[in-house]
Amino acid sequence: MNYQELFPFPQERCEEADISLAHTVHQWGEAELASKRLELKEDYSRLIEPAMRKLLVDIGLQKILWPESFGGSAQNAPEIALPLTLALEQIGWADVGIGYVFASTFALCTTFAMEGNVQEKLVQAYAPLFCQSGQPVIGALILPSLKGKDSQDGPSFRGKALQARANQDKQAWTIEGRNMRPFNSGSNAQLFGVLCGIDGESDPAFFVVSGDAAGIKRKDVFLKTGLAASLNSDVDFDKVIVPPENLVFRGLQPFRAMLSWLYLGISATTVGSLFAAYDILKEWGDNRVIKGRGQVFKENPLTAALMAEIAMDILTSRMLLYQLAQMLAQPEVYGGAGEEKVFIPALCLATYITHAGEKAINSTMELMASAGYAKEWQLERYWRDVKTLQIHLGNRELNKMEIARYFYDCKNLEGGI
Amino acid sequence: MRTIDDFTRPKEYLSPLDEYLGRIVREWAEKEVIPYRRKFDEDWKDHHIIEPAFRKLMGEMGMQRVLFPEDLGGWGLGHSNYLGTAAYRLFEEISRADSAMGVAFGVVFWPLILICCEPHVNRRLCEEFAPMFCETKEAVFAANAMTEPQGGSDIENLDVLGGSTIQTTAVLDGDEWVINGHKLWPTNSGGAASLFSVVCTTNPGSRDLKDFAVIFVPANTPGCTQGSPYEKAGMAADKNGDIWFENVRVPSWYRAFGPGEDFVYFLEMVSLGNMGSISFVSGSMLNVYEKLQEFVNTQYFRGKPLKEHDAVAGVLADFARDLEVIRIIGYQCARMLDRPDIYGPRWSHENVAKARAYKYFACDKAVENLGRVMNLLETYGSDRDWDIEKHWRDLKIVQLWLGGKQLAQMEVARWFFECETL
Ligand SMILES: Cc1cc2nc3c(=O)[nH]c(=O)nc-3n(C[C@H](O)[C@H](O)[C@H](O)COP(=O)(O)OP(=O)(O)OC[C@H]3O[C@@H](n4cnc5c(N)ncnc54)[C@H](O)[C@@H]3O)c2cc1C
Numbered sequence: 001m002n003y004q005e006l007f008p009f010p011q012e013r014c015e016e017a018d019i020s021l022a023h024t025v026h027q028w029g030e031a032e033l034a035s036k037r038l039e040l041k042e043d044y045s046r047l048i049e050p051a052m053r054k055l056l057v058d059i060g061l062q063k064i065l066w067p068e069s070f071g072g073s074a075q076n077a078p079e080i081a082l083p084l085t086l087a088l089e090q091i092g093w094a095d096v097g098i099g100y101v102f103a104s105t106f107a108l109c110t111t112f113a114m115e116g117n118v119q120e121k122l123v124q125a126y127a128p129l130f131c132q133s134g135q136p137v138i139g140a141l142i143l144p145s146l147k148g149k150d151s152q153d154g155p156s157f158r159g160k161a162l163q164a165r166a167n168q169d170k171q172a173w174t175i176e177g178r179n180m181r182p183f184n185s186g187s188n189a190q191l192f193g194v195l196c197g198i199d200g201e202s203d204p205a206f207f208v209v210s211g212d213a214a215g216i217k218r219k220d221v222f223l224k225t226g227l228a229a230s231l232n233s234d235v236d237f238d239k240v241i242v243p244p245e246n247l248v249f250r251g252l253q254p255f256r257a258m259l260s261w262l263y264l265g266i267s268a269t270t271v272g273s274l275f276a277a278y279d280i281l282k283e284w285g286d287n288r289v290i291k292g293r294g295q296v297f298k299e300n301p302l303t304a305a306l307m308a309e310i311a312m313d314i315l316t317s318r319m320l321l322y323q324l325a326q327m328l329a330q331p332e333v334y335g336g337a338g339e340e341k342v343f344i345p346a347l348c349l350a351t352y353i354t355h356a357g358e359k360a361i362n363s364t365m366e367l368m369a370s371a372g373y374a375k376e377w378q379l380e381r382y383w384r385d386v387k388t389l390q391i392h393l394g395n396r397e398l399n400k401m402e403i404a405r406y407f408y409d410c411k412n413l414e415g416g417i
Numbered sequence: 418m419r420t421i422d423d424f425t426r427p428k429e430y431l432s433p434l435d436e437y438l439g440r441i442v443r444e445w446a447e448k449e450v451i452p453y454r455r456k457f458d459e460d461w462k463d464h465h466i467i468e469p470a471f472r473k474l475m476g477e478m479g480m481q482r483v484l485f486p487e488d489l490g491g492w493g494l495g496h497s498n499y500l501g502t503a504a505y506r507l508f509e510e511i512s513r514a515d516s517a518m519g520v521a522f523g524v525v526f527w528p529l530i531l532i533c534c535e536p537h538v539n540r541r542l543c544e545e546f547a548p549m550f551c552e553t554k555e556a557v558f559a560a561n562a563m564t565e566p567q568g569g570s571d572i573e574n575l576d577v578l579g580g581s582t583i584q585t586t587a588v589l590d591g592d593e594w595v596i597n598g599h600k601l602w603p604t605n606s607g608g609a610a611s612l613f614s615v616v617c618t619t620n621p622g623s624r625d626l627k628d629f630a631v632i633f634v635p636a637n638t639p640g641c642t643q644g645s646p647y648e649k650a651g652m653a654a655d656k657n658g659d660i661w662f663e664n665v666r667v668p669s670w671y672r673a674f675g676p677g678e679d680f681v682y683f684l685e686m687v688s689l690g691n692m693g694s695i696s697f698v699s700g701s702m703l704n705v706y707e708k709l710q711e712f713v714n715t716q717y718f719r720g721k722p723l724k725e726h727d728a729v730a731g732v733l734a735d736f737a738r739d740l741e742v743i744r745i746i747g748y749q750c751a752r753m754l755d756r757p758d759i760y761g762p763r764w765s766h767e768n769v770a771k772a773r774a775y776k777y778f779a780c781d782k783a784v785e786n787l788g789r790v791m792n793l794l795e796t797y798g799s800d801r802d803w804d805i806e807k808h809w810r811d812l813k814i815v816q817l818w819l820g821g822k823q824l825a826q827m828e829v830a831r832w833f834f835e836c837e838t839l
Pocket residue numbers: 288290291300302303366367368369370371373524560561562563564565566567568569570571574601602603604605652655657814817818819820821822823824827
């Protein structure tokens with residue numbers, strides 16, 4: 001039995017075509033990544049970029065949200081949550097970083113291309129990039145962050161520093177920000193989504209900014225723990241001028257709607273990586289002999305107990321993941337993605353799933369000892385990636401403030417989101 | 418502001434060398450390692466950047482000589498009552514800068530403990546190998562070759578398997594041992610080591626611990642080859658690879674002691690290896706504390722430094738609590754190995770089991786805490802420039818080596834609960 005059968009998901013809610021898309025993505029992962037990994041490791045230009053191109057352009061995953069008139073597949077209704085989840089699981093299985101970059105780009109685009117949010121001018125401006133350019137398109141998010149003392153004079157949002165400010169002059173907006181740390185891909189994103197403070201206004205505004213806008217300065221790609229597909233760097237916006245239609249939204253609720261989609265993406269990618277860890281551990285458990293020549297690894301009660309816990313973590317995480325997907329897919333039942341009654345559960349579930357993912361891969365490595373730590377066995381990459389992915393949910397203790405406030409009606413707590 | 422020196426150590430039994438060692442190694446770390454360590458990961462294979470720091474510490478400052486008797490050019494630590502506590506301080510200070518350097522250096526001690534330490538000094542082997550370490554300014558590495566392809570834990574699982582799975586064989590031919598076998602993963606393999614202690618059997622498949630042998634093999638002995646290093650998740654300053662022994666011949670007196678005794682003193686290596694592992698953990702965590710201090714003091718939330726947020730402070734408290742406890746346990750472990758007159762031989766089952774218990778406690782806590790700390794830093798948590806992620810990657814393997822956590826659990830349960838069939 002493979003993991004699709006072992007770890008149940010609500011198949012009855014998924015269309016044949018969605019399952020088939022996931023199957024295609026799995027084959028892509030095998031052909032473009034799994035079979036080349038040992039040789040190419042995490043080489044961006046030789047492995048990751050070509051694989052992204054195949055997935056996003058040739059298979060066409062980056063076209064899903066956009067209207068057919070531009071060559072897109074016009075799947076911009078909330079029901080996209082289920083096929084998106086199925087596909088992201090498979091991307092995560094193959095490469096967590098690609099999953100994350102795709103999920104972030106998707107979340108950014110929901111703000112102006114998702115049904116209910118559609119902003120025609122922006123769709124017309126950006127749909128061709130996604131559907132006709134023949135390039136993989138990456139969107140980077142620049143969101144509120146912990147910053148140093150000097151940032152305290154600048155704009156803030158729910159306790160965290162807004163990394164940029166926007167000012168309107170005549171019609172156009174000018175955006176300024178120094179040493180901004182994007183969530184992903186600062187060095188090569190073609191699109192930025194930036195939450196900015198506006199002088200004299202309490203609500204921040206979210207802008208979409210083209211990566212080639214004058215005044216954008218990208219610093220060197222910095223080294224980080226995982227997610228090699230996200231070539232991140234700090235970014236300066238030096239008087240970047242954007243047209244008025246690039247102001248996508250103001251305020252908390254649409255911001256949270258975007259985050260709910262991001263949380264879904266992070267959760268699905270994490271669950272996909274757990275399938276990969278499961279595959280690796282299964283092979284190890286079937287073949288590794290311990291305690292002399294007598295015992296196959298999986299037959300040892302102590303290690304089997306830990307393997308059972310890992311399986312429980314994967315199973316529960318997948319169940320919860322699909323619950324989150326269904327919540328986002330059915331706003332008429334659960335409420336909109338930005339409403340607190342959806343956003344807070346989304347945050348809870350993503351926190352739970354990424355935590356379970358960290359724990360399960362940590363334990364898997366424990367069971368594989370040095371093999372788990374060696375590049376050759378591949379597990380260590382998932383271990384680094386899943387941890388790096390998890391911290392993109394933000395400071396967990398601060399996030400808990402949002403959760404506690406919602407469930408217990410606390411009056412003075414803020415968590416930055 | 419509080420510093421790492423505010424974490425408690427049992428001052429009443431520190432080594433007389435403690436202050437001196439701590440000071441010179443900290444100076445070395447600040448000057449030779451910390452400014453460069455962010456580039457170490459990419460240097461895993463060649464050690465172009467890493468090597469000069471080792472040379473300074475081990476060759477020029479002479480730390481690779483400390484165990485040898487003074488009349489052979491050493492510092493006589495093997496004859497002292499401070500083997501454990503002095504080594505702990507050394508390893509901890511090095512690991513504060515880079516735990517892989519702590520490991521690579523610590524493992525130089527491993528084979529040498531067998532021959533340099535009271536009450537079982539092998540004077541002839543000390544004389545044989547002292548020049549290699551004491552008469553040079555170059556860094557010279559030793560390695561303990563134990564793990565084999567079919568299972569490292571089994572080799573250490575001596576109570577149950579009695580060495581019966583060891584495939585590396587030693588056959589006495591006249592006055593020479595002829596060694597054949599394949600080892601993998603030893604720290605300082607991958608081309609680094611000049612001297613190996615090789616765990617082998619004189620009677621394959623035997624459970625008789627008299628057949629368990631530890632034999633010294635200089636790396637340049639004909640028939641001994643090292644493969645190139647493996648690429649790992651972290652610990653770049655420690656090279657690990659394959660070693661093949663093909664009809665390797667060494668004099669018969671290169672065996673550490675003899676039937677029965679090799680096994681006994683090998684257990685001492687296990688208890689010291691576990692103590693060393695705790696020092697790598699506490700050393701790394703001390704540096705994480707420093708970096709964390711910097712982060713939570715300088716990064717703001719709601720107009721205040723992050724540390725002033727009660728929920729964040731809860732995590733900071735847990736981190737400090739665990740580091741405090743780990744360090745005290747580590748020094749307690751070192752003390753137990755310093756004073757066999759009080760705590761019994763370093764190789765006793767009791768000391769081995771307790772050292773394993775302390776080690777796996779320290780490692781589990783470190784993995785848990787560093788994971789939480791990375792979360793506090795948000796996207797900076799995975800940033801090489803904040804150094805914490807490096808410690809997180811490096812420390813994970815400390816939890817896994819020396820037979821893995823599960824073997825440690827079995828040995829601890831067996832000793833404390835007198836289990837008979839585990
Ligand atoms: C950086 C680094 C440094 C190292 N340094 C050295 C060194 O200096 N010298 C050296 O010889 N080796 C060294 N090693 C190897 C290391 O000590 C071994 O990898 C470790 O002992 C486990 O052996 P293994 O990897 O073969 O795993 P296995 O023996 O296959 O064990 C894998 C897992 O099986 C389980 N297991 C094993 N036995 C039992 C049991 N009896 N009961 C229940 N569960 C069990 C545990 O979960 C264990 O983690 C090093 C490895 C690394 C990565």
